[in-house]
Amino acid sequence: MYMSRGSRTAILAVCATVLLATSACGDDQPEEATAQQVRLYGTDGNMLNSYPEELKDRANLVDGMKGTTPLTPLPDDFKNRLRSVDSKLTDYLYAAEAYDAVVISALAAQLAGSTDPAEIAKQIVGVTNDGTRCGTVNQCLRLTREGTDIEYRSVSITRAGFTDAGEPATASYATLHFDGQQLNDAKTEFVGAGDDSTASTKKPPAGKRQSGDFTDPASGAPLVLGGLLPKTGDLALANPPLAAGAALAIKEINAAGGVLGEDVVWIDGDDGTNPAVAKATVASHVAAGVHVIIGAGGSGISASVLEDVVEAGLILFSPSNTAASLTEADDKGLYFRTAPPDSLQGRALADVILRDGPHKIAIVARQDSYGEGLQDVVRAELERAGFGGDTVKLLGYEPGEDAEAAPINFSDGARQIKEFGADAVLIIGFSESAAVIQALADADVPLAALSS
Structure with missing residues (x-):
């Protein structure tokens, strides 16, 4: 399907076959780069305005x-509403997804007529498919x-709803650029x-009508x-937009009359970007009578606590x-995601x-389900474009166990990248991945940012 690497034809083929593009990639010319320059690429874990701060006095290295990151064009109205709960917000990554995860949970509980997680779970996929379309909390709660x-x-849910697996059938991605130290x-x-x-066509159980404005004791409210x-932890730089999205949803749901006749209750909790911290938080939520857990931030953290959540009969x-x-x-139908x-x-x-x-492309990934999984997908896509084993190099690093862990040492990996002669380096990680960029600079890898 694809011609040799670097060719104009290969680039056009990728644009034409793997994406439904709204950007004009068909006519783009490859950006010029000298043979000496090495371009840096990132993903949703590090393409944030807060990321350069991790490099301290070397923040210019991100220039x-x-x-890419999963992101839809966010309306100014939504951004303004987010800033009403966090006036210092500078990033919006996953804010929309957090907002929608909370709202969908609330709507599913209202339709189920119950706070029982098993009954809520039966409604979640259906809330996004094949019913009367609604687009605001007020309107949707009134219907449910x-x-x-x-x-x-x-x-974040704009084109199609969830698949049978409880995740988006379609998505929007943004290509982001650092100019200086800002996107x-x-x-x-x-x-x-x-x-x-691929969106689900299964019908959910019939929704239950709420009788008046009063709480039905049998519902188990409040949600x-x-x-x-x-x-x-390493993903803390992404917390502000996630927290703002969740807080805004709770605010608007309760302003619209809440769920099952009562205000929705939010109990805060930290995943620490660490399995031990996350497990302790889950145990605390179980003891507190939580019905739905919103999180975790990182895929590896969710994978580490999913068994605990499912055993407790809660939704993650x-x-x-x-x-x-x-x-x-293996989630017993209790795991969902808006990402x-x-x-x-x-x-x-x-x-x-x-x-x-x-x-030549080097792909550096943190060694967990997120990093290694995305590394494998990108490698496969590059292979389809004609890149073989001699032109793609895979490297990884162990992220620290907690915030007190020493910075990762990527000096050997940086040396390997330099000897390989890569002119592109993709870094898949969270805040700790700043150490990879520092190591590249220390190894005299000629980063394009320093040459521009």
């Missing part, structure tokens, strides 16, 4: 870095109180991916949601898990890299 099956569409919104491009036909978001609903392996997780799987992001990311016409 020119580009990458009447027992009406709905098709929820909002900031340049003017350069952001959006591309669509996925297939509408209690527990946070399992990365307040600390993540706004930011992307590991493709979670699609097939799309990396089987979709990998294609968008490969396209971004290929447009620059590289000759």
